[in-house]
Amino acid sequence: MTENNDNNKEQQEVGLYEKLAGRTAELLEEGKKTLDEALKKAKDEMQKAGEFSGEQLDKIGSYVQRDVIENAGKATEAIKKTVNPQRVAAGAQSIIARILTSAADALGELAEKTEQGLQFQTGEVTSAGTLTCKECGAEMHMKKTGRIPPCPKCHKTGFRKSY
């Protein structure tokens, strides 16, 4: 029972992540908005729709923002790879790529400042990518958006991310 509830909650959070990231990408593609503005508008719209609480939206919104900034902090070559449509995997990774394409210039500087401080913790939701355990260096490959499990090797909860 507990496990079922937990699964439902994860599904809900993953669904919310993908909706929020998708809407943020759309708003950025319309232009005239910064990432912060687009994310705030997307959250406001979804809160008004009543399906999710402001608290849930703030939490998941912070994950989306972190993943975008984390992506923007990579070397130019890696970003090109990420936004190259032929290399983009299905799902949220391509949404993050869309956000990046629209907001990359503004994000570059921000990413340089914050990349060192980005946290990826067990229990949080993130898009596809490779998480490296800060404790033992073990790698976990996430093929799609999901909740971060503990390190399979040492069971610690802090990670770095790459794509």
Ligand SMILES: [Zn+2]
């Ligand atoms: Zn570990």
